[in-house]
Amino acid sequence: MTVTKAPAACLIGWPAAHSRSPLIHHYWLRKLGIEGGYLIEAVPPDNLRDFVLRLSLRGFAGANVTIPHKESVLELSKPDARAQAVGAANTLWFADGELRSTNTDVEGFVGNLDASAPGWDAAGEALVLGAGGSSRAIVFGLLERGFKRIHLANRTIARAETLARQFGPNVHPVTWDSVNGLLPRAKLLVNTTSLGMHGQPSLDVEVARLPDGAVVADLVYVPLMTPLLAAAKARGLKTADGLGMLLHQAVRGFELWFGQRPQVTAELRALVEADLTKT
Numbered sequence: 001m002t003v004t005k006a007p008a009a010c011l012i013g014w015p016a017a018h019s020r021s022p023l024i025h026h027y028w029l030r031k032l033g034i035e036g037g038y039l040i041e042a043v044p045p046d047n048l049r050d051f052v053l054r055l056s057l058r059g060f061a062g063a064n065v066t067i068p069h070k071e072s073v074l075e076l077s078k079p080d081a082r083a084q085a086v087g088a089a090n091t092l093w094f095a096d097g098e099l100r101s102t103n104t105d106v107e108g109f110v111g112n113l114d115a116s117a118p119g120w121d122a123a124g125e126a127l128v129l130g131a132g133g134s135s136r137a138i139v140f141g142l143l144e145r146g147f148k149r150i151h152l153a154n155r156t157i158a159r160a161e162t163l164a165r166q167f168g169p170n171v172h173p174v175t176w177d178s179v180n181g182l183l184p185r186a187k188l189l190v191n192t193t194s195l196g197m198h199g200q201p202s203l204d205v206e207v208a209r210l211p212d213g214a215v216v217a218d219l220v221y222v223p224l225m226t227p228l229l230a231a232a233k234a235r236g237l238k239t240a241d242g243l244g245m246l247l248h249q250a251v252r253g254f255e256l257w258f259g260q261r262p263q264v265t266a267e268l269r270a271l272v273e274a275d276l277t278k279t
Contacts, residue, residue, distance in 0.1 A: 008037035008059055009257045012051065012073075013066040016042035020272050021064055024250045027271060028262035036258055043069070052076045055092065055099065061257040062093035064250075065101075070133070077101035085166075086136045090249070093256040105137035108249025109217070110145060115248070115264065117215045117238035121145040123187030128152050129179065129203070130192035131159040134219055138190055139167055151186070153179050183209035189232075191218045196226040207231040218242055222276060243272060 011021050025038035041063075043051045048069055053076065055063060065073050070088035077099045083089040089101035113120045126147055128138055131154035142150055150171045154160040160173035174182065183189070183206060195203035197220045205228060210216070216232035221242030229239045247264045255261040 006035040006037060007061045007258055008039065009062050009064070009253070010039045010041045010060055011064045011066060012041050012043050012048070012069055014042055014044050014068060016040045019066070020246065020275060021250065023272060023275055024247065024268065025254055027268055028254055029258070032258075032260050032262065034258050034260065045069070045072070048072055049076060052092070052099070056094060062091065062253065064253060065090050065092060073101055082106050082137075082140060085140045086133070088133055088136075091253040091256070093253070102252070103137055104249040104252045105134065105245070106141040106144070107252055108245045108247075109138050109219075110141045111248035111251065111264075112244035113215070113217060113240045116240040116244055120188060120215045120238070120240075121147070123147070123215065125149045125185055126151070126188040126190060127179070127182050127186035128190045128192060129195075129205075130154060131156075131163045131173075132192065135192040136163060136166075138192055138219075139163065139171060142188075143167060143170060147188075151182050153182075180206045180209060183207075184211060186210060187214050189214060189216045191220065191226075191228055194220065196220050196228055198222050203228050205231075207235060207237075210235070210237065213237075215240070217245075219245060221246055224273060224276065243269065243276070247272065 011019055022038050029036050070090055073089050077092055079089055079101045083101050083103045086103045089103055091102050091104050093100055126142055128135055131152055148170055151174050152160045152164055152171055153174045153176055155176045157175050164171040164173045194200045215238045217240040218226045218228050219242045220226050224243055229241055232239050251262055
């Protein structure tokens with residue numbers, strides 16, 4: 001059992017693979033002069049309930065949650081509207097004696113776009129690639145920002161149809177084959193799939209068909225510059241990368257646990273970039 005007097009948070013996962021979260025949160029703790037900690041806790045599924053219900057007894061003010069526990073912690077906490085809509089939580093904290101949960105992927109996505117491409121939410125029409133867990137967070141964020149038409153493309157159309165039914169008439173499921181035909185209408189293109197990631201097939205999208213002034217976002221951050229983002233930049237389009245989302249999604253958890261709102265800075269980004277590119 002881990003006990004600490006200073007406020008501390010942890011990352012709960014199984015297995016507890018190498019994560020950039022400790023690097024990010026320890027940077028902010030140092031910058032803000034806060035005595036606190038952030039640990040990685042490897043928690044197998046059979047032990048999750050006991051670990052989460054005893055979180056405060058273990059000395060933690062809250063936690064990040066990663067695979068495979070993001071869905072399971074919903075029933076062990078009081079989820080907010082975002083966590084309920086996305087069907088997964090990645091952040092736990094205590095308020096009024098209750099363990100609460102949220103999904104900060106939503107604000108990580110919109111916060112990154114606000115920083116990288118101001119005015120992006122005036123687009124009104126978006127094309128989202130993929131219908132997995134990340135896609136649910138992105139669609140929720142787009143609807144919150146007032147998008148009136150979101151085309152949702154997935155290789156298995158049934159998954160896109162299921163997500164569209166959950167989120168309502170502004171979300172339109174489309175086949176993967178129809179993606180290139182929809183590009184001229186897409187003022188915002190978002191890739192939530194693993195296509196383009198190291199070791200994965202490339203994402204075959206005709207970026208030249210996007211309208212002038214379109215914004216392109218990619219949730220992949222290994223590599224930092226995906227082929228999709230490189231093609232968008234070559235066209236002079238504004239882009240938002242996966243590392244930016246990773247950094248911005250960490251902000252709210254830190255604020256909930258340690259009481260101060262940290263900033264995503266160029267220095268922090270450079271620190272995490274250097275870690276990502278280690279050989």
